[in-house]
Amino acid sequence: MINNPFIITGSIPEKYFCDRREESKKIIRTLSNGGNLCLISPRRMGKSKLIRFCYDKPECADSYYTFYIDILHTSSMREFAYVFGLKVFETLQGKSRKMFMAFVQGLRSVNAKFGFDPLNGTPTFSLELGDISRPEFTLTEIFDCLEKADKPCIVAFDEFQQISKYPEKNIEALLRSHIQHLSNVHFIFSCSERHLVTEMFLSSARPFYNSTSILELHPIVAEEYIPFVCHWFDVYERTIREEDVLVIYRLFEGNTYYMQKTFHEAFINTPVGGSCTLDILRQTVDGVLEEAGDGYRQLLSRIPERQKELLYAIASAGKAEKIMSAGFIRKYSLVSSSAVQAAARKLMELDLLTEEDTIYFIPDILFRMYLQRLKNTNIIFVPS
Structure with a gap:
């Protein structure tokens, strides 16, 4: 074992x-x-x-x-x-x-x-x-x-x-x-x-x-992943509630690596005979974000201001459509539709932004969360 x-x-x-x-x-x-x-x-x-x-x-x-x-x-x-x-x-x-x-x-x-x-x-x-x-x-x-x-x-x-x-x-x-x-x-x-x-x-x-x-390849369905997590906590003499696993599943939208990384660290943070609580999961997610922070800060330091502004706007929206509309530009204090179009094109070339069926979003979920926290330092991803 x-x-x-x-x-x-x-x-x-x-x-x-x-x-x-x-x-x-x-x-x-x-x-x-x-x-x-x-x-x-x-x-x-x-x-x-x-x-x-x-x-x-x-x-x-x-x-x-x-x-x-x-x-x-x-x-x-x-x-x-x-x-x-x-x-x-x-x-x-x-x-x-x-x-x-x-x-x-x-x-x-x-x-x-x-x-x-x-x-x-x-x-x-x-x-x-x-x-x-x-x-x-x-x-x-x-x-x-x-x-x-x-x-x-x-x-x-x-x-x-x-x-x-x-x-x-x-x-x-x-x-x-x-x-x-x-x-x-x-x-x-x-x-x-x-x-x-x-x-x-x-x-x-x-x-x-x-x-x-x-x-x-789509996300592993919750009906498969949640029992998988609970089973292996149990085998190693620890417990975790199904509804708490679901919180992490929904937070990372079924992203395999980030879920696996979170439960890998949460498993370490849960003693034998103990229970992995939402508080442990919250601290674990915070730790995962902190660990990735240095790389994300370096990445942002190389991105021009107009592109960065658009990233913040789309991160705040989660998933955004009509990003070149007057309403979107006004809501997020962007410069102009032409500036948004140019920034979006470059960010997509860098694979920092994705567009599917006219919906724009940041494909790296952890990066999206990092940007959201930069804009709102009080944001809590996992409830205590």
Whole structure:
């Protein structure tokens, strides 16, 4: 038994994984039948944990090489090729010496340094971003290696919509030209920015149009999550009321990570034999906000005043519509509709603001709460 059943880092053993039964079945079924999948949800809804959970299932772990590549921090095709190649190297190094050597020998377009550690005899690989001069060739070599692998491969690109922000305009067409001809490699495109994803996969003018199955990840329903929390408090000789779990569920609108983080900390703050009260939950949420505060303050320091004013206004509204109307501008003392339009466009590019069905909101719920508290220092998110 582990020390805390509300796991927030690393892999989650199946018994500590809440629900997602149907979603994991669909992912494995789609991939095992030779298809590709686009997985869509807001950030921190559990996409990466779900992918890793599926990777750990015997259906994947025993029959496939699995690769997980987070590309959120990348800003060019060259960086994409670098991160992709490095992750393939790291994964194969621990899985198959035969495949590892095939990969090393197949990377002819890079100036990477290969060798062996004299202490333990294991291969070494040093690849720097500057070693990649022709990323389109490097990508071809990586895909060729995976296509010739002795087991089928699953590649998950997390935050795949990031490629639409690269300066290279042909990256979608280049990747699609490779992917459509691969029979030994299957893909998960994990995405969080809905407006970009919709355009990328559902527009007939784009290379990835109609090329994958689509799975949208919604919040775990309260009827599943609340008993899950109460059960594990009980197993570890603590108690918590269902109605108090519901308070946190509603506060974070079912956001998987923030709920899990809160109950992880609340579990620590509840002694064996004790009860996790609303007061403990309130203090825990305050602590989570405080912990995130430094990062949010730095983020706000880099945002121009007009954009910041709009963020405060939309945070105060919770969810806002007609943000360029005279009424909204007057209510929140904004400058003009043109200034609001420009600020909204930039904030959406930064993924700090989302628009769905003409409704604008801040997708990071904790950031929204942080802004609300800045505007009203007396606000209480969880009643005592």
